[in-house]
Amino acid sequence: DSGVTQTPKHLITATGQRVTLRCSPRSGDLSVYWYQQSLDQGLQFLIHYYNGEERAKGNILERFSAQQFPDLHSELNLSSLELGDSALYFCASSVGSDNEQFFGPGTRLTVL
Amino acid sequence: SQQGEEDPQALSIQEGENATMNCSYKTSINNLQWYRQNSGRGLVHLILIRSNEREKHSGRLRVTLDTSKKSSSLLITASRAADTASYFCATESNDYKLSFGAGTTVTVRA
Numbered sequence: 001d002s003g004v005t006q007t008p009k010h011l012i013t014a015t016g017q018r019v020t021l022r023c024s025p026r027s028g029d030l031s032v033y034w035y036q037q038s039l040d041q042g043l044q045f046l047i048h049y050y051n052g053e054e055r056a057k058g059n060i061l062e063r064f065s066a067q068q069f070p071d072l073h074s075e076l077n078l079s080s081l082e083l084g085d086s087a088l089y090f091c092a093s094s095v096g097s098d099n100e101q102f103f104g105p106g107t108r109l110t111v112l
Numbered sequence: 113s114q115q116g117e118e119d120p121q122a123l124s125i126q127e128g129e130n131a132t133m134n135c136s137y138k139t140s141i142n143n144l145q146w147y148r149q150n151s152g153r154g155l156v157h158l159i160l161i162r163s164n165e166r167e168k169h170s171g172r173l174r175v176t177l178d179t180s181k182k183s184s185s186l187l188i189t190a191s192r193a194a195d196t197a198s199y200f201c202a203t204e205s206n207d208y209k210l211s212f213g214a215g216t217t218v219t220v221r222a
Binding site: 002004033035042043044045048050055056058088090092097098099100101102103104105106108 | 142143145147152153154155156157160200204207208209210211212213214215
Protein backbone atom coordinates (compact mmCIF):
# COMPACT_ATOMS: atom_id res chain seq x y z
CA ASP A 1 0.00 0.00 0.00
CA SER A 2 1.61 3.23 -1.23
CA GLY A 3 -0.48 5.51 0.97
CA VAL A 4 -2.01 7.21 -2.08
CA THR A 5 -5.72 6.66 -2.47
CA GLN A 6 -7.81 7.08 -5.58
CA THR A 7 -11.56 6.98 -6.03
CA PRO A 8 -13.44 5.51 -7.68
CA LYS A 9 -11.65 2.28 -8.65
CA HIS A 10 -13.83 1.76 -11.69
CA LEU A 11 -15.96 4.12 -13.68
CA ILE A 12 -18.18 3.29 -16.64
CA THR A 13 -19.79 6.13 -18.49
CA ALA A 14 -21.00 7.18 -21.93
CA THR A 15 -19.49 9.38 -24.59
CA GLY A 16 -20.07 13.07 -24.05
CA GLN A 17 -20.29 12.76 -20.29
CA ARG A 18 -18.11 14.36 -17.62
CA VAL A 19 -16.42 12.58 -14.72
CA THR A 20 -14.27 13.54 -11.76
CA LEU A 21 -11.46 11.40 -10.44
CA ARG A 22 -10.18 11.98 -6.94
CA CYS A 23 -6.76 11.49 -5.39
CA SER A 24 -5.51 11.80 -1.84
CA PRO A 25 -1.71 11.95 -1.59
CA ARG A 26 0.44 10.39 1.10
CA SER A 27 0.53 12.34 4.31
CA GLY A 28 3.15 15.07 4.02
CA ASP A 29 3.51 14.91 0.24
CA LEU A 30 3.08 18.26 -1.47
CA SER A 31 3.29 17.12 -5.08
CA VAL A 32 0.52 15.36 -6.96
CA TYR A 33 0.88 13.98 -10.47
CA TRP A 34 -1.71 12.57 -12.87
CA TYR A 35 -0.97 9.96 -15.53
CA GLN A 36 -2.99 8.19 -18.18
CA GLN A 37 -2.12 4.63 -19.16
CA SER A 38 -3.60 3.09 -22.27
CA LEU A 39 -2.56 0.18 -24.45
CA ASP A 40 -1.71 2.30 -27.46
CA GLN A 41 -0.16 5.35 -25.77
CA GLY A 42 1.55 3.76 -22.78
CA LEU A 43 1.98 5.79 -19.61
CA GLN A 44 1.55 9.48 -20.32
CA PHE A 45 2.22 12.30 -17.90
CA LEU A 46 -0.75 14.66 -17.70
CA ILE A 47 -0.12 17.29 -15.05
CA HIS A 48 1.81 18.03 -11.85
CA TYR A 49 0.70 20.17 -8.92
CA TYR A 50 2.90 21.30 -6.10
CA ASN A 51 1.31 22.70 -2.94
CA GLY A 52 -1.78 23.85 -4.78
CA GLU A 53 -0.11 25.33 -7.83
CA GLU A 54 0.34 23.86 -11.28
CA ARG A 55 4.01 22.98 -11.74
CA ALA A 56 4.14 21.21 -15.10
CA LYS A 57 1.79 20.22 -17.85
CA GLY A 58 2.18 17.24 -20.13
CA ASN A 59 -0.04 15.71 -22.76
CA ILE A 60 -3.27 16.84 -21.18
CA LEU A 61 -6.18 17.53 -23.48
CA GLU A 62 -8.12 20.79 -23.23
CA ARG A 63 -11.18 18.72 -22.29
CA PHE A 64 -9.33 17.66 -19.15
CA SER A 65 -8.58 19.85 -16.16
CA ALA A 66 -7.22 19.31 -12.70
CA GLN A 67 -6.75 21.12 -9.44
CA GLN A 68 -5.12 20.60 -6.08
CA PHE A 69 -7.03 21.81 -3.06
CA PRO A 70 -5.70 23.40 0.17
CA ASP A 71 -5.83 20.03 1.92
CA LEU A 72 -3.59 18.78 -0.95
CA HIS A 73 -6.04 16.30 -2.40
CA SER A 74 -6.48 16.59 -6.13
CA GLU A 75 -9.20 16.07 -8.69
CA LEU A 76 -8.95 15.34 -12.39
CA ASN A 77 -11.98 16.38 -14.41
CA LEU A 78 -12.59 14.76 -17.78
CA SER A 79 -15.33 16.22 -19.95
CA SER A 80 -16.91 15.56 -23.35
CA LEU A 81 -15.63 12.02 -23.00
CA GLU A 82 -14.68 10.04 -26.08
CA LEU A 83 -14.14 6.33 -26.55
CA GLY A 84 -10.41 6.93 -26.72
CA ASP A 85 -10.39 8.32 -23.20
CA SER A 86 -10.89 4.82 -21.85
CA ALA A 87 -7.76 4.11 -19.84
CA LEU A 88 -6.25 3.66 -16.42
CA TYR A 89 -5.72 6.99 -14.68
CA PHE A 90 -3.06 7.05 -12.01
CA CYS A 91 -2.33 9.62 -9.40
CA ALA A 92 1.07 9.76 -7.73
CA SER A 93 2.49 11.88 -4.95
CA SER A 94 5.93 12.84 -3.77
CA VAL A 95 7.48 15.01 -1.11
CA GLY A 96 8.81 17.55 -3.60
CA SER A 97 9.43 17.69 -7.31
CA ASP A 98 12.66 15.76 -7.63
CA ASN A 99 11.83 12.67 -5.63
CA GLU A 100 10.47 9.20 -6.03
CA GLN A 101 6.76 9.10 -6.72
CA PHE A 102 4.28 6.88 -4.96
CA PHE A 103 1.45 5.70 -7.16
CA GLY A 104 -2.14 5.08 -6.25
CA PRO A 105 -4.01 1.95 -7.42
CA GLY A 106 -5.57 3.84 -10.33
CA THR A 107 -9.06 4.49 -11.65
CA ARG A 108 -10.13 2.40 -14.61
CA LEU A 109 -12.32 4.52 -16.86
CA THR A 110 -14.43 2.88 -19.52
CA VAL A 111 -16.26 5.10 -21.97
CA LEU A 112 -19.02 3.32 -23.91
CA SER B 113 5.71 11.16 -26.84
CA GLN B 114 7.97 8.96 -24.72
CA GLN B 115 11.48 9.99 -23.80
CA GLY B 116 12.72 6.64 -22.58
CA GLU B 117 12.88 3.43 -24.53
CA GLU B 118 13.39 0.10 -22.84
CA ASP B 119 15.13 -2.82 -24.36
CA PRO B 120 14.19 -5.62 -24.65
CA GLN B 121 10.41 -5.33 -24.87
CA ALA B 122 10.06 -8.73 -23.25
CA LEU B 123 12.31 -11.06 -21.30
CA SER B 124 11.76 -14.62 -20.11
CA ILE B 125 14.18 -16.17 -17.64
CA GLN B 126 14.45 -19.09 -15.26
CA GLU B 127 14.11 -18.53 -11.54
CA GLY B 128 17.52 -17.81 -10.06
CA GLU B 129 18.90 -16.22 -13.21
CA ASN B 130 19.72 -12.54 -13.57
CA ALA B 131 17.61 -10.18 -15.64
CA THR B 132 19.02 -7.12 -17.34
CA MET B 133 17.05 -4.44 -19.11
CA ASN B 134 18.20 -1.21 -20.65
CA CYS B 135 16.76 2.25 -21.06
CA SER B 136 17.84 4.92 -23.49
CA TYR B 137 16.67 8.51 -23.48
CA LYS B 138 17.08 11.58 -25.62
CA THR B 139 17.37 14.79 -23.62
CA SER B 140 19.22 15.85 -20.48
CA ILE B 141 17.72 14.72 -17.20
CA ASN B 142 17.66 15.53 -13.50
CA ASN B 143 17.16 11.93 -12.54
CA LEU B 144 16.12 8.56 -13.88
CA GLN B 145 13.75 6.26 -12.04
CA TRP B 146 12.78 2.63 -12.40
CA TYR B 147 9.31 1.38 -11.57
CA ARG B 148 7.63 -2.01 -11.51
CA GLN B 149 4.03 -2.68 -12.41
CA ASN B 150 2.12 -5.88 -11.87
CA SER B 151 -0.65 -6.43 -14.35
CA GLY B 152 -3.27 -3.67 -14.17
CA ARG B 153 -2.04 -2.37 -10.85
CA GLY B 154 -0.28 0.77 -9.68
CA LEU B 155 3.39 1.38 -10.25
CA VAL B 156 5.89 0.70 -7.50
CA HIS B 157 9.00 2.82 -7.27
CA LEU B 158 12.22 0.79 -7.30
CA ILE B 159 15.21 3.11 -7.55
CA LEU B 160 15.95 6.75 -8.33
CA ILE B 161 19.39 7.64 -9.66
CA ARG B 162 20.40 11.26 -10.06
CA SER B 163 22.27 12.61 -13.05
CA ASN B 164 25.50 12.95 -11.06
CA GLU B 165 25.39 9.32 -9.90
CA ARG B 166 26.71 6.36 -11.86
CA GLU B 167 25.49 3.33 -9.94
CA LYS B 168 23.00 2.50 -7.24
CA HIS B 169 22.01 -0.67 -5.41
CA SER B 170 18.88 -1.67 -3.58
CA GLY B 171 18.65 -5.27 -2.39
CA ARG B 172 18.80 -7.47 -5.50
CA LEU B 173 18.55 -4.46 -7.80
CA ARG B 174 21.45 -2.65 -9.42
CA VAL B 175 21.01 0.42 -11.59
CA THR B 176 23.65 2.12 -13.67
CA LEU B 177 23.48 5.45 -15.43
CA ASP B 178 25.69 6.65 -18.26
CA THR B 179 24.76 10.23 -19.05
CA SER B 180 27.28 10.43 -21.90
CA LYS B 181 25.45 7.61 -23.68
CA LYS B 182 22.06 8.68 -22.32
CA SER B 183 21.37 5.19 -21.10
CA SER B 184 20.63 3.24 -17.95
CA SER B 185 20.40 -0.40 -17.05
CA LEU B 186 18.49 -2.30 -14.39
CA LEU B 187 19.85 -5.63 -13.19
CA ILE B 188 17.75 -7.96 -11.08
CA THR B 189 19.89 -10.68 -9.56
CA ALA B 190 18.73 -14.13 -8.46
CA SER B 191 15.27 -13.60 -9.90
CA ARG B 192 12.13 -14.97 -8.26
CA ALA B 193 8.68 -15.74 -9.60
CA ALA B 194 7.44 -12.65 -7.76
CA ASP B 195 9.67 -10.49 -9.98
CA THR B 196 7.35 -11.24 -12.90
CA ALA B 197 6.07 -7.79 -13.88
CA SER B 198 6.56 -4.91 -16.29
CA TYR B 199 9.48 -2.63 -15.60
CA PHE B 200 9.53 0.99 -16.68
CA CYS B 201 12.23 3.58 -16.75
CA ALA B 202 11.19 7.18 -16.30
CA THR B 203 13.26 10.28 -16.81
CA GLU B 204 12.66 13.53 -15.00
CA SER B 205 13.83 16.59 -16.88
CA ASN B 206 14.31 20.17 -15.75
CA ASP B 207 10.66 20.98 -16.40
CA TYR B 208 9.48 18.59 -13.63
CA LYS B 209 7.92 16.21 -16.14
CA LEU B 210 8.39 12.48 -15.73
CA SER B 211 8.45 10.63 -19.05
CA PHE B 212 7.99 6.88 -19.09
CA GLY B 213 9.20 4.36 -21.59
CA ALA B 214 7.06 1.58 -23.02
CA GLY B 215 8.38 -0.93 -20.49
CA THR B 216 10.00 -4.34 -20.44
CA THR B 217 7.80 -7.31 -19.58
CA VAL B 218 9.72 -9.79 -17.47
CA THR B 219 8.52 -13.35 -16.96
CA VAL B 220 10.32 -15.49 -14.42
CA ARG B 221 9.70 -19.21 -14.93
CA ALA B 222 9.67 -21.50 -11.92
